Amino acid sequence: MALKTLVIGNGSCAFDIVDNLLSKNVEVIIATRDNSLHQKFSEIMGQNITEIHTETTIHSCTGAIGNFTISMKNNNKSIIRIVDCIVIAEDSFRKTLFASYGLSPSTKTISLSDLDNPENYKNIADENKSFVLLKGLKFESNPVISKEVMDSSIKLASHGQSKIYILTKNLKVAGNRLEALYRKAKKAGIIFIKFTDSEPEFFQGEDGKTCIEFTDEVTKKNFSLTPDITVVDESIVPSDYLETLAKTFGLNIDCSGFLQSDNVHRLPAYTNRKGIFVAGPSRGISSPEDYKAEAGTAAIAVLNNSDKNNYDIKDKAYINKGGCVRCLTCYRICPHKTISLNSTLSVMPEGCEGCGLCTAECPKNAITIENLDHKFLIPDDKIQNADSASKPRITAFCCSRSAAEAYKLAVSIGLTLPEGLKIVEVPCAGSISLTHILNSLKNSTGGTIILTCHEGNCFSEKGNVFAHNRAKSVSKMISDAGYKKERLMTYTIASNMGKEFSNILNDFEKNIIDLE
Amino acid sequence: MTEADKRVNLDQLDHDSCRSWDYSQDFCVTCGICSSMCPVSGIDDFDPRKLVRMISLGMENEAVDSRWPWICTMCGKCEASCPMEIKISSIVRKIRSLRERDEVPGILHKGLETALKTGNNLGLPKEDFEFILEDVAEEIAEEPSFENFTVEIDKKGANILTTIHNKLVNTHTDDLKHWWKIFHAAGEDWTVPSENWEGTNWGLFTGDDEAMKKMSGRIVDHMKNLGAKNLLWPE
Secondary structure (H helix, E strand, O other), X not given: OOOEEEEEOOOXXXXXXXXXXXXXXXXXXXXXXXXXXXXXXXXXXXXXXXXXXXXXXXXXXXXXXXXXXXXXXXXOEEEEEEEOEEEEOOOOEEEEOHHHHOOOOOOOEEEHHHHHOHHHHHHHHHHOOEXXXXXXXXXXXXXXXXHHHHHHHHHHHHOOOOEEXXXXXXXXXXOOOHHHHHHHHHHOXXXXXXXXXXXXXXXXXXXXXXXXXXXXXXXXXXXXXXXXXXXXXXXXXXOOHHHHHHHHHOOOOOOOOOOOOOXXXXXXXXXXXXXXXXXXXXXXXXXXXXXXXXXXXXXXXXXXXXXXXXXXXXXXXXXXXXXXXXXXXXXXXXXXXXXXEOOXXXXXXXXXXXXXXXXXXXXXXXXXXXXXXXXXXXXXXXXXXXXXXXXXXXXXXXXXXXXXXXXXXXXXXXXXXXXXXXXXXXOOHHHOOHHHHHHHXXXXXXXXXXXXXXXXXXXXXXXXXXXXXXXXXXXXHHHHOOOOHHHEXXXXXXXXXXXXHHHHHHHHHHHHHHHO | OOHHHHOEEHHHOOOOOOOOOOOOHHHOOOOXXXXXXXXOOOHHHOOHHHHHHHHHHOOHHHHHHOOHHHHOOOOOHHHHHOXXXXXXXXXXXXXXXXXXXXXXXXHHHHHHHHHXXXXXXXXXXXXXXXXXXXXXXXXXXXXXXXXXXXXXXXXXXXXXXXXXXXXXXXXOOHHHHHHHHHHXXXXXXXXXXXXXXXXXXXXXXXXXXXXXXXHHHHHHHHHHHHOOOEEEOOO
């Protein structure tokens, strides 16, 4: 299958992705809001398979992986294209932080980009003696800025400057090669003043010079510094376009506004939607080298979809047209945005991850996934009880990505588990419906336990939260009805926690026996 | 004086002043592991991290004038735990060495001065020293199976020459007996010098390399002059 991919972006990272894809004969469409393409693209202009749309925004997107219909706007002209995959790699931006320090830019108080500007650099380095570089004191910084601040300082030191100070909060030397760079900076004679519990105070004189007063946190001595040049750090912020793109494509964003939620399952290039990938400066803050690597992983992610078997799953959700009342609950909650809105609602099967959040939440029980039916999952208790009549029957709903794996681990290393344990593996804890829980309570002589992924670690983003909330409401329901609420418990667990799995289940069994 | 008056203009300090020192204090990451290991952290607000920091900022004058380097016991736990391998006790010793000798704290200064002048930290005269050693030997000889015990001072060509810690001829004379008895039982050929017998070398603690050299040199001389084969220096 020849892949057709839309790449949104116009920077080095977008170029690297396009270059990678073209080398694998992927048909690429580039769409950018900018008037012209980044000059790097001229290298590949000759290759006629590339379709380029400048001054173009994305208007809407329907369909799923393998068949996205993209409507784009170029001035007032509408462009419709059908693509298999989409990659977003819009450049991020630099924001100066003068205001957060209460400083104004001047010839003596400059930004990090001003210092690094080759046109000014020589003059600045020649004409001034002492430098203070501020880093992350007012705004949480990152390793990329750390590297630039240290690189610039070392450059100044090699220019013959002897009074160079870096005033910093967490330096973030855990970044690639940064500890070595820190050593190099120390060796070059740069003085680091680190602030953890306090902040320096800044005063700017009429000459534009900044005076800094602080207490050194190690020696507790009070110091002042009035350097010839104060260099204010910058923050790296996502393109303002990402917010629009997130809405258009139904993508989750992280706390800084980048297009990949803080979820380990999305690494390295994935989003909550199958077939839509994100890389480089649209994904987060990394070094240019890392962006290049991310461009490669994004291209690989695209290429993995050349075979439908690589992304198609077996058990997909299906909306029973007779039962659907178009309440749009499924449309709202589907974490993979794969419910299509037409005259009737339907699941776009290619995009479905089979998590079952919709089946559990549908108020009309109109959505089904084969093998997730409660009658299939929870057989009648009477038959089960014949085997272990003396022990309480415990039903454990286990998310397939965490608890079910922890269960297998516990079994494989020979840990003790309750005799009357019945494991019910579900694709995601979010698929455990009220009917599942109530049926389990009805059919179990002992209790029901729900084991989910840790919060923030759910492949369906919030399936685990749904499961806990649902269990909480059932808990209240059953205790109002005079049933012991201890018979229904919830826990979070990870796939490598076999020992904990065994402990939780054995404690649960003990508590159930104590109840009787 | 207000807080603001006490504020030091940081770029007036010479940050390079200690850079030629033979230690890598430049690489301190101010993690504070040294401070948490240090048994005397907190006394007079001392902690090793502060001292290292002062040195790397170029505040060695203040460090030399302060009590901190003298609070340190030079146990070395700080540098054993330092992830950046900073030789903290060497830094402490370097700072101590920079103090005017008559400003070195009393007992250390006095002990070392006395040792340099008289051969031992106590200023114990030769005849008193010999009297004490012989007295201890007589006490041993009163014990069963040690009847013919004697101490041979300044014996030439002995197999072992041993130095004496000053407290062993002052408050802890009984502690001499244990190992002398072992010598006797083992049939060891041993001796003690009558002068310059001091085993301790307080130049180590005051950062005084010259004094250390002189004290060690005296022992080297004994070995040569008495022709002893082995040295026992139980410090």
